[in-house]
Amino acid sequence: MSRELEALMLDHGADGVSFDTIVAAGANSAIPHHRPTDAVLATGDFVKIDSARWSRLPLGHDPHVRSRPGRRLATGDL
Secondary structure: OHHHHHHHHHHOOOOEEOOOOEEEEHHHHHOOOOOOOOOOOOOOOEEEEEOOEEEOOOOOOOOOEEEOOOEEEEOOOO
């Protein structure tokens, strides 16, 4: 899932990712820097997504604008 999110950011204009995207679910969503596993999402899991991208701007601007859209989601009904 993290690779797909990074590919989407690059496909939509990001020049790079600021750090490896973190996707964690269930009990792992409480771990700040969880590393990827082959775990499958289950209904009712909380999901944490932490990602960031950077883009270049024209001359005269901050050379790297960063966006960090971290999100927490739930699967299924709450």
